[in-house]
Amino acid sequence: MGHKKRKTTENSVGVGTPALMQLEEAGISFTIYTYKHDTLHETEGFGLEGAAQIDKDPNSMYKTLLVDIGERPGHDLVTAVVPVTCHLNLKQLAATVGVKKAQMADPDVAQKQTGYVVGGISPLGQKMKHVTVLDESMLNFEEVLISGGRRGLSVGVSPLELQELLGAKIAPIAAQGSHPL
Template sequence: MSTGTPATQMLKKAKVAFRTHEYDFVAGQHQIGLHAAEAVGLPPERVLKTLMIEVDGKPACAVIPSDASLSMKRVAAALGGKSAAMMDTAKAERLTGYHKGGISPFGQRKRCPTVIEQAALAHEEVVINGGKRGLMVMLSPKDAVEVIGATVAGVCAEE
């Protein structure tokens, strides 16, 4: 299968139902998640972006709608920490085994605590990166939470 990645392999091994969506990834996009939402033809609140962060200096992952911003204060609290910051791109790529624009919360090289925005669970299906640029997986957000053992919390910044 040409779309086999550690992410899709993890989902298959866990017997999670999912479908893949491929699109033409355009390098240099400022907001990769919004580009992906437009490319797959879904509203941005159903296309979730994966952000690698550090909470109290330790690696963590946040999965939020592509049109939202992450609240560092809320994500730190959700993961039991005091402070959070975005992880350096090179470090995120080394830690996950994926490239920027293709980072998935599934099948990461080194598993880390993950939080998924609670609003995502209002949808029957969401789309999350499948482990390479231009590959998305569509699945139940509840399955996503279960397979990665994610915390569910309101971690988006209020607009």
């Protein structure tokens, strides 16, 4: 377990996930953090497990969730990124993207749309591009950790560079209280 600072396009972890490739192609500096995933911690949430192992403030670690906002399930999706210490406020997310209702996307749909497994979904390098909303709490940190595209792999990035790269909206979409979603 550890971390490596990346500023070049050389693949130093041997895993060229689409998320890492997108950061490299954009020339954005990032730090790779790895940890050992333990299935016994899945009820706590992957992010809390990772924050403990890499000795990072869990408030600076973010999870990526796919949310269904359409009339037909699985057709209109939004990517939401909130702290691992919080859960997603679906009503606030719906208001942010201008719809009446939002619900969590089916995990199979999320995996198919992003190309990642649940617990390793990154807002970067998704197979299908979605509107992305980042929780405003990101702006409290110089570096935030997001999924690098697989379980046990997190990437530390500047929240402003992440917002710019994704063309993301920033809004208050997190609600207090840890939740495994």
